[in-house]
Amino acid sequence: MPVRTPSPLYGPAKRLFDLIMALALLVISAPIMAIIAWRIKREDKGPVFYGGPRTGQHGQPFKILKFRTMVLNAERLGPGITAGDDRRITRVGRFLRHYKLDELPQLVNVLKGEMSLVGPRPEAPAYVALYTPEQRQVLSVKPGITGLAAIEYRHEARLLQEATLADVYEREIMPAKLKLDLEYIRQRSFLYDLQLLAKTGLALFPKD
Numbered sequence: 001m002p003v004r005t006p007s008p009l010y011g012p013a014k015r016l017f018d019l020i021m022a023l024a025l026l027v028i029s030a031p032i033m034a035i036i037a038w039r040i041k042r043e044d045k046g047p048v049f050y051g052g053p054r055t056g057q058h059g060q061p062f063k064i065l066k067f068r069t070m071v072l073n074a075e076r077l078g079p080g081i082t083a084g085d086d087r088r089i090t091r092v093g094r095f096l097r098h099y100k101l102d103e104l105p106q107l108v109n110v111l112k113g114e115m116s117l118v119g120p121r122p123e124a125p126a127y128v129a130l131y132t133p134e135q136r137q138v139l140s141v142k143p144g145i146t147g148l149a150a151i152e153y154r155h156e157a158r159l160l161q162e163a164t165l166a167d168v169y170e171r172e173i174m175p176a177k178l179k180l181d182l183e184y185i186r187q188r189s190f191l192y193d194l195q196l197l198a199k200t201g202l203a204l205f206p207k208d
Contacts, residue, residue, distance in 0.1 A: 022110040054122035065105035069093025119144025120181035149180035
């Protein structure tokens with residue numbers, strides 16, 4: 001199914017909204033981010049941030065910024081995908097992942113134009129290499145901090161166990177997420193982006 005072309009005003013409006021909101025959120029969250037940085041540093045004296053390789057719009061590579069939630073040299077101690085029972089996650093890292101606070105530094109990626117507030121979550125190059133031609137349509141837009149697939153699979157790590165990590169992700173979870181990402185692309189509009197941002201906020205703080 002071909003990708004629907006949104007209104008000509010959608011792109012400029014989305015970028016302006018991204019800039020304004022990213023700047024505002026960085027200012028508002030600055031005290032929280034300072035506390036997070038202190039807690040990470042206090043736990044093991046390692047670096048505060050993690051910059052992982054990701055594939056962006058039109059296949060352009062970039063480094064996604066996150067607060068570090070895993071032990072030092074975690075990439076040498078296990079797979080690139082993180083399971084719910086992953087022993088590499090630090091104590092403060094589990095808290096940050098639960099409330100998605102580790103994603104806050106990606107507001108800088110938004111300011112740099114590498115990401116948007118809403119869009120398909122960016123994937124590591126090794127997994128992008130597995131995409132079908134149809135799935136590669138997700139690379140036609142900027143990746144996002146949140147999106148339709150990100151909301152539906154916000155507890156993705158709970159679905160994975162270290163023993164079957166790569167197989168389950170590649171065979172089941174990744175195709176399902178990409179299907180949702182393609183659905184977002186075909187429906188995208190400024191109003192839809194606002195709706196997904198609202199759903200993200202509600203998902204982070206459920207009533208039950």
